[in-house]
Amino acid sequence: MTVSGMLRKSRPATLDLFLLRCRYRVLVTVPLLSVGRRHSMTTVSYRGDQATVYDLIYDARGKNYDVEAERLLALIRDRKPDAASLLDVGCGTGRHLARLGEWFSPVEGVDLSEDMIRLATARLPEVALHVGDMRILDLGRRFDVVTCLFGVIAHVGSRDELRTAVARLAAHLNPGGVLAIEPWFTPETFPVGSIDCFCGQVDAYHVMRMTHHSAEGRHSRLTMHHLIGDPAGIHSFSVEHDLMLFSHDEYDDAFRDAGCVVTQVPDWPVGRGLYVGVQEGTP
Template identity: 40%
Template sequence: MYGREFAEIYDLLHHGRGKDYHAEAAFVADLIRARAPHAKSLVDIACATGAHLVAFAGLFDEVAGVEISEPMVQVARKKFDGEVVHLGDMRDFALGRRFDAVTCMFGSIGHTMSEAELDAALTCFADHLNPGGVLVVDPWWFAETFTEGYIAGDVVEVEGLTVARVSHATRVSGKSRMEVHYTVARPEGITHFAETYLASLYTRQQYEDAFARAGFTAEYLPGVQNGRGAFVAARKS
């Protein structure tokens, strides 16, 4: 999952598909500052190649990122001076400090494979949050909103590349299994590779219960983030 070939085209592909990282980051920053007006520091978990993190860096005094895929980390680190992006697992990373805001975007929380792993991740997020801080989580599709057999396809032309992406998603043992095929055409030739992504299909109630177990009071905002919604949470006093 999230290998070198994908990391190399990740930014170009999502830019070509129209993903607006700066608008999403601004939306999330507004959610944070509505609840913590003086928030100055932020850590983005599962930050991939750091596209959201670059946008957050223009909105917060200090940012950091955590990503489990080493190829993604290598791409992300080229965008920053200093040690900003850390190789780590959302379930057990330890940065040795706390932040005013913690974010986990793009449905990445779904890569926890059980409620126990979800609990571990949210507890780890809580351990990195200052008192009065805010957590924003963009969940993967709920079990009740996932579309079985969903097919998506795009062809984008960016910076001399033509990239075709086709995906098919199925429900397997309480998880979504998305198989994605990429064809990349460059002046020197055409390459093809495929990746498979598993994500847990938790119910909304399972998420809310997990937030409570990790010591958060969470509010769910429906309809945002491409329809998946967003959870905005604060640690209980």
């Protein structure tokens, strides 16, 4: 099924409504759920219009969920061949879960954004999906695998919150379970001042996104401007994302404090590596 067909099936007329809104405004600034950069939470929650076009943007960008899921499967099987149940925290619209659900059962997902969970529910109506904050997560059950992908972990607001979030994820593991976290940039690798620009097409939709990278201390900021064109015209909106920059040692320490033996996997498809921990204890 095409992306536009999938969107029509899961949320009838929602993308069209988004584009209609844009036709009557030069710029749409999508509201974000965040607390000030010097306070405890920099978390962005995808809402409304931004959530609606999320899949369209990343399909045009060329993000390959299948390749990432297959690589993750191999890493999990190497560490826990009998892994069955899986929880994806920061599941977004459910693209990774859709593929991981072919190999693991049961699977569940968590996301801070109610709008993203609605989109994921439309894609995966049989999967248990929850609105929740990774720092205080408590589902009352454990899984063989817990994942947190695409840099979602960096939406916490401090090193203490990193440790708290990793501990809450690890608390949902069965003994011997696998915790996989995809990090954001480190302070040394974040490309301050750079501009990233891409153009892509999905069916009748042409997408262009230009991103400026800035930082203040450990806080990185992405300022993104989007153009989406379709036969009815060209539509624009902009968003900002604040994400924390943590070192490799800080990720390692958070895993160890949570009772996991961790290894860093450098050859992850996105290019920032992957941390894979195994919960200490005998299954």
